[in-house]
Amino acid sequence: MNDHEAFERLLRVDSQQPVAAVLRLLVELGLSVCGGDEGSLLLLDPSADSLVFAAVVGSASSELVGQSVPVGSGLTGLAAVTGQVQLGAPTFALGGAARDGHSPRSVIAAPMMLAEQCVGVITAVAFDSAKRFTEAHVRLYAQLATVGAVLIGQQRALAVTETADPETLSAQRSIAQSISRLTSQKPEQIASLAAMLRALEALSLGDAR
Amino acid sequence: MSADEPLLLRALRSAPETLALAPLEPVTVAVLDSGIDGSHGLLRGRVVQSFSAVISQGRAVMEPTDPAANNDRYGHGTAVASILAKLAPNAKLVDLRVLGDRALGTSAALVAALKFAIEQRFSVINLSVAASSELAQSLHLLCERAYRQGQTVVAATRNMPLADHGYPAELSSVVSVDSVAISALYAVHYRRTHPIEYAAAGANIEVAAAGGGLSTATGSSFAAPTVSALCALWLGAFPGLRPFEIKSLLKAFALVDPVFDDRFSAL
Numbered sequence A: 001m002n003d004h005e006a007f008e009r010l011l012r013v014d015s016q017q018p019v020a021a022v023l024r025l026l027v028e029l030g031l032s033v034c035g036g037d038e039g040s041l042l043l044l045d046p047s048a049d050s051l052v053f054a055a056v057v058g059s060a061s062s063e064l065v066g067q068s069v070p071v072g073s074g075l076t077g078l079a080a081v082t083g084q085v086q087l088g089a090p091t092f093a094l095g096g097a098a099r100d101g102h103s104p105r106s107v108i109a110a111p112m113m114l115a116e117q118c119v120g121v122i123t124a125v126a127f128d129s130a131k132r133f134t135e136a137h138v139r140l141y142a143q144l145a146t147v148g149a150v151l152i153g154q155q156r157a158l159a160v161t162e163t164a165d166p167e168t169l170s171a172q173r174s175i176a177q178s179i180s181r182l183t184s185q186k187p188e189q190i191a192s193l194a195a196m197l198r199a200l201e202a203l204s205l206g207d208a209r
Numbered sequence B: 001m002s003a004d005e006p007l008l009l010r011a012l013r014s015a016p017e018t019l020a021l022a023p024l025e026p027v028t029v030a031v032l033d034s035g036i037d038g039s040h041g042l043l044r045g046r047v048v049q050s051f052s053a054v055i056s057q058g059r060a061v062m063e064p065t066d067p068a069a070n071n072d073r074y075g076h077g078t079a080v081a082s083i084l085a086k087l088a089p090n091a092k093l094v095d096l097r098v099l100g101d102r103a104l105g106t107s108a109a110l111v112a113a114l115k116f117a118i119e120q121r122f123s124v125i126n127l128s129v130a131a132s133s134e135l136a137q138s139l140h141l142l143c144e145r146a147y148r149q150g151q152t153v154v155a156a157t158r159n160m161p162l163a164d165h166g167y168p169a170e171l172s173s174v175v176s177v178d179s180v181a182i183s184a185l186y187a188v189h190y191r192r193t194h195p196i197e198y199a200a201a202g203a204n205i206e207v208a209a210a211g212g213g214l215s216t217a218t219g220s221s222f223a224a225p226t227v228s229a230l231c232a233l234w235l236g237a238f239p240g241l242r243p244f245e246i247k248s249l250l251k252a253f254a255l256v257d258p259v260f261d262d263r264f265s266a267l
Helices: A003-011 A018-034 A074-082 A135-163 A166-185 A187-205 B007-011 B076-087 B106-119 B133-149 B224-237 B243-253
Strands: A038-045 A050-058 A068-070 A086-088 A106-114 A117-126 B027-033 B047-056 B059-064 B091-097 B124-127 B152-156 B175-180 B188-190 B198-201 B205-208 B214-217
Touching: A003 A018, A003 A038, A003 A050, A003 A135, A018 A038, A018 A050, A018 A117, A018 A135, A050 A074, A050 A117, A068 A074, A074 A086, A074 A106, A074 A117, A086 A135, A106 A135, A117 A135, A166 A187, B007 B243, B027 B076, B027 B106, B027 B224, B047 B106, B059 B106, B076 B091, B076 B205, B076 B224, B091 B106, B091 B224, B106 B124, B106 B133, B124 B224, B133 B152, B152 B224, B152 B243, B175 B224, B175 B243, B188 B224, B188 B243, B198 B224, B224 B243
Parallel strands: B027 B091, B027 B124, B047 B091, B124 B152, B152 B175, B175 B198
Antiparallel strands: A038 A050, A038 A117, A050 A068, A086 A106, A106 A117, B047 B059, B188 B198, B205 B214
16 A cells, blocks of 8 residues: 555545645644654554555655555554553663664654544654654644644545535534524533433444444 | 541541552552453462443443453553552552454443443542533432442543533532643642543653553643542542542642632632
8 A cells, every 4th residue: 555545545535636635734844843863644544453654754754655554553653542642662671782773762742633643643752862762852742733633624525525525415404503503592401312312322323233 | 546537637648649659458449441461470469350331232232351461452551550650559450451443332331341340349440531412411320329339530621622621520519620731740730720630640651661661751641640640549548538529638738729719719
């Protein structure tokens, strides 16, 4: 899978579209601010329970794009599972020597959370032995990942609207307007309305769940 | 010192770092995390029980695993456990693995593991994980139960800019912890105007790496075990302390965090 296929299949956007460009920009921005060597955007492939490299900035770009990382391993997987930014460092033997001289010296992995679900991870990697990302970088990446998640959420909402037929769209608009009128004129009934809609949803989707 | 004197008053006379050198009762500390590498040199013999959350017939249950084995796929839980083991020599660690191979189902795993820890009456429960608000109600009920039973739940705040600080850290029945860039091992900051009341060292902490060796870790996940270790020390020296007394001790020995001090809040 290349970057075009990754964006198309996992985000339903063309890799040349502005959404993909802005997501790449977030990776570049983070990397330039924190001074890392390599940055990437990985998108969650729920069917394979893996994260797929969709965009990579830095030395290994062409090799990594399209490759998968299992959610059940590594710092990116941990970020996806915990919904928290993870800051990693290399492992040292008890004597103090580095276990692997070629491994990253510092790694940040920030999950893109959409309605409490992880849709991808933004990472930064430094190979310089003197380089250590800080908590300030963690805060920056938390913000960048949140912007990325909002962008993906809007893209998904837009995709739903674009694929719906006019009749369905009109019905959806009508339902939204009714709910809006009811909640503004009868705010005391919001709780019972929510319960009624949940019951209706359970009734309608009961067989599918 | 009189034996009739309230525990809290006796505990207030003992600085936590001196307790680590004193004879202490063993205290069970449950670590709800990615598992623990019980074979690591720094943790050998410290993990007394180990369980992993698995989905069985549609619900999460805790299945026993080998406490002497490496049960950690990510290294997070091993890092957390090593801080606890280092700071609280009397801590008997109970490994409750809730972060599994698949992202799905972790909410159910977290709730099942916390319920298990409460039923088993583990004295201290460390959660260096933060769940979403959809679990708020379930976690609230469980943490209330732990509080009433005298169990101390310590929870790390999350580091993503969302509408809340993560659960159960948001709940007042738990000891909530953020990280701060300080180096003193047993030091705690108190934040009287913030929902996350305490902060401990959480930057570049030397930790055990799953599979062997050492690493460094940064974040609130690695600050929470310092507070859990303090709880274990106090409970080991003064068995019977209640969670509100533990919070009082933390506040009594804490430094006021200048960033969150009332004097600065109006600025």
